[in-house]
Amino acid sequence: MGIEEKAGDLGVVTTSLEYVVNWGRTNAMWPLLFGLACCAIEMMGAQSANYDLSRFGMEINRASPRQADLMIVAGRVSRKMAPVVRRLYDQMSDPKWVIAMGDCAACGGIFNNYAIVQGVDEVVPVDVYVAGCPPRPEALIHGIMLLHEKVKREKISGKKEEPIVLSQPLLQVDVAKK
Amino acid sequence: MTLQIPTPHEITEPAIAGTSDTMVLNMGPHHPSTHGVLRLVLELDGEVVVNVAPDIGFLHTGIEKTMESKTYQKAVVLTDRMDYLAPLSNNLAYALAVEKLLDVEIPERAQVIRVLLVELQRISSHLVWLGTHALDLAAMSVFLYAFREREQILDIFELVSGARLMTSYIRIGGLAYDLPADFLPTVDAFLQIMPARIDEYEALLTGNPLWLERTVGVGVIDGASAVALGLTGANLRATGVPYDVRKAMPYSGYESYDFEIPVGKAGDTYDRYRVRMAEMRQSVKIARQAWERLSQMGPGDYQTRDRKVAPPPKSEITQSMESLIHHFKLWTEGFKPPRGDAYVSIESPRGILGCYVVSDGGPKPWRVHFRAPSFINLQGLAQMAKGRLVADLVALTASLDPVLGEVDR
Numbered sequence: 001m002g003i004e005e006k007a008g009d010l011g012v013v014t015t016s017l018e019y020v021v022n023w024g025r026t027n028a029m030w031p032l033l034f035g036l037a038c039c040a041i042e043m044m045g046a047q048s049a050n051y052d053l054s055r056f057g058m059e060i061n062r063a064s065p066r067q068a069d070l071m072i073v074a075g076r077v078s079r080k081m082a083p084v085v086r087r088l089y090d091q092m093s094d095p096k097w098v099i100a101m102g103d104c105a106a107c108g109g110i111f112n113n114y115a116i117v118q119g120v121d122e123v124v125p126v127d128v129y130v131a132g133c134p135p136r137p138e139a140l141i142h143g144i145m146l147l148h149e150k151v152k153r154e155k156i157s158g159k160k161e162e163p164i165v166l167s168q169p170l171l172q173v174d175v176a177k178k
Numbered sequence: 179m180t181l182q183i184p185t186p187h188e189i190t191e192p193a194i195a196g197t198s199d200t201m202v203l204n205m206g207p208h209h210p211s212t213h214g215v216l217r218l219v220l221e222l223d224g225e226v227v228v229n230v231a232p233d234i235g236f237l238h239t240g241i242e243k244t245m246e247s248k249t250y251q252k253a254v255v256l257t258d259r260m261d262y263l264a265p266l267s268n269n270l271a272y273a274l275a276v277e278k279l280l281d282v283e284i285p286e287r288a289q290v291i292r293v294l295l296v297e298l299q300r301i302s303s304h305l306v307w308l309g310t311h312a313l314d315l316a317a318m319s320v321f322l323y324a325f326r327e328r329e330q331i332l333d334i335f336e337l338v339s340g341a342r343l344m345t346s347y348i349r350i351g352g353l354a355y356d357l358p359a360d361f362l363p364t365v366d367a368f369l370q371i372m373p374a375r376i377d378e379y380e381a382l383l384t385g386n387p388l389w390l391e392r393t394v395g396v397g398v399i400d401g402a403s404a405v406a407l408g409l410t411g412a413n414l415r416a417t418g419v420p421y422d423v424r425k426a427m428p429y430s431g432y433e434s435y436d437f438e439i440p441v442g443k444a445g446d447t448y449d450r451y452r453v454r455m456a457e458m459r460q461s462v463k464i465a466r467q468a469w470e471r472l473s474q475m476g477p478g479d480y481q482t483r484d485r486k487v488a489p490p491p492k493s494e495i496t497q498s499m500e501s502l503i504h505h506f507k508l509w510t511e512g513f514k515p516p517r518g519d520a521y522v523s524i525e526s527p528r529g530i531l532g533c534y535v536v537s538d539g540g541p542k543p544w545r546v547h548f549r550a551p552s553f554i555n556l557q558g559l560a561q562m563a564k565g566r567l568v569a570d571l572v573a574l575t576a577s578l579d580p581v582l583g584e585v586d587r
Contacts, residue, residue, distance in 0.1 A: 113240040
C-alpha cells in the first residue's frame with residue numbers, strides 16, 4: 001500500500017531535520033479561534049466550503065490558545081481589547097506566529113482615533129500583514145501561504161528568534177509622536 | 179502626552195459579587211460562542227446560571243465620534259463597519275436620515291434597488307446567524323451549507339459595488355453607481371434556488387431531536403418583558419408581538435410590497451430560529467417583487483437629479499460650467515444640510531436600527547447617533563439565562579444574534 005510499496009527495498013530516506021520539522025509545522029498549523037470584527041467574517045468565509053482552508057491542514061480552529069500555533073488578528077483592536085490580545089498571545093505555546101489580517105490590525109485602517117490601537121504590532125510581534133478592508137478570503141489564504149514559506153525557511157539548529165517581549169512601559173503609546 | 183493602555187485589572191468589573199454559595203466565572207471576551215468580543219460575567223450555582231452581566235466595549239471603535247470629522251457623504255464608509263453582517267442596512271438608515279434632513283426625493287428605481295439589496299442583505303445576515311448558531315450547538319454541516327448560499331449573495335454585492343462585504347453602495351441621494359448589465363439574471367438565478375435551499379436547512383434542523391432538545395424552552399421571554407426591555411427584530415417577534423418597522427413605519431416604498439411578518443409563540447430559542455427561517459422566505463418574496471419591478475422599469479436614474487446633493491455625470495462636466503462647479507463643490511466641501519435634526523428607523527436584520535443626525539448647518543454632521551438593535555437586545559440576556567445551564571447560555575446568546583461591532587460601535 002502506498003509509498004512503501006513503490007520504494008521497494010529502500011528503507012532509508014535522508015533529509016534534513018529542519019526540513020521535516022518545518023514541513024510538519026506548516027502542514028498542521030492550527031489557528032486560534034479568534035475573531036474581532038468584520039475580518040472575522042471573511043476568515044469564516046475562508047474556512048467555509050467555497051474557499052476551504054482545510055486544503056492546507058488549517059481547518060481545525062482551536063478555541064484554547066494553549067493548542068494553537070497561529071493567531072490571526074482579524075479585525076480592529078480597541079484599547080480595551082489590546083491587553084486581552086497580548087494575554088492570549090502569551091498563553092500560546094512556542095513556536096507561534098501572528099498574522100495581522102486587514103488594515104485595522106495592520107495599521108489602524110480608517111479608524112485613526114482615540115479608541116483603536118494603530119496596528120496590532122504595538123502589542124504582539126506580527127509575521128505577516130494582510131492588507132484589505134476586509135481582505136478577501138483569497139488574500140488571507142495568500143497571507144497564510146506566505147507564512148508557510150517563511151516557516152519553511154526557519155532554522156531549528158540555531159536559537160529561535162525570541163518573541164519581542166513588550167513589558168508594561170512599552171505598552172505606553174506616545175500620542176504626540178503618532 | 180502618553181496614553182496608557184489599561185491593564186486587565188484596571189478594566190472595570192461588572193457588579194457581580196457572588197455569595198459564598200455561588201461561583202463567579204468569566205466567559206469571554208475570547209470565547210467562541212460569544213460571537214465576537216463579548217465578555218459575560220456569570221454567577222453560577224453549580225452549573226445553573228444565577229446571574230449574568232454582559233461586559234461590553236471590547237470593540238469600541240469610536241465610529242459615531244469619527245463621523246463628526248467627515249463630510250456627510252464620506253461618513254457612509256464608517257456606517258458599513260458597525261453591523262458588519264448588514265452593511266447595506268446601516269448605509270440605508272444613515273442615508274435615509276440625511277435625506278430627511280436635506281428633504282431630497284430619491285428616484286423610484288433607486289428605491290427599488292435599495293429594497294432588493296437590503297433584503298438580500300437580510301438573507302445573508304441570517305445565513306451567518308444560522309451557520310454559527312448551529313456550529314455552537316455542534317452541527318457543523320449547516321455552517322458549510324449556509325455559507326455556500328451566502329457566497330452567492332456576496333458575489334451579487336461584488337457585482338454591483340466591487341466589494342464583498344463593505345459595499346458603501348447606498349449613498350446619500352441614491353446609489354453609488356448604476357447596476358451592471360448582468361445584475362438581473364444573477365439575482366434571478368439566486369432567487370430561484372434559494373427557497374429550496376432554505377428547505378434544505380430546515381430538513382437538517384427543524385425536526386432534528388438534538389436540535390429540539392437544545393432549543394425548545396431555552397431562553398424564554400414573554401412579550402410584555404420583551405417590549406419593556408426594548409427587544410426588537412426576530413427576538414421580539416418570536417414572543418408573538420408582530421412589530422416590524424417595514425409595516426409599522428414603512429420606508430423606501432415597503433408599503434407597496436406584499437409580505438407577511440412571521441411571529442412565534444413561546445419566545446424561546448426555537449421560536450427565534452423559526453421566525454428567522456420564515457423571515458428569509460419573506461425576504462426572498464420581497465426581493466422577487468423588487469426584481470420584477472426592476473425588470474419592467476428598464477434603465478433609469480440611480481440617484482437624485484438634485485445637483486446640490488448628487489454629483490453630475492462625467493459627461494455633463496465637460497459640457498456645462500455649472501456642472502463643473504457642482505462637482506467641484508461636492509468633492510471639496512460637500513453639501514450643507516440646513517440646521518436641524520432627523521431620526522429615521524429601519525428594520526435591520528437584527529431589529530430596529532435607528533439613525534439620529536444633527537446638523538449645525540455645516541458640511542459635517544454635528545452629531546450622529548445610532549440606535550443599535552444588538553446593544554438593546556443584549557439587555558434581555560440576563561432575564562433569559564437565569565435558572566438555565568451554562569450550555570443553554572451558549573444557545574441563547576447565539577439566538578439573540580448580537581453583532582459586537584454594532585453593540586460597541
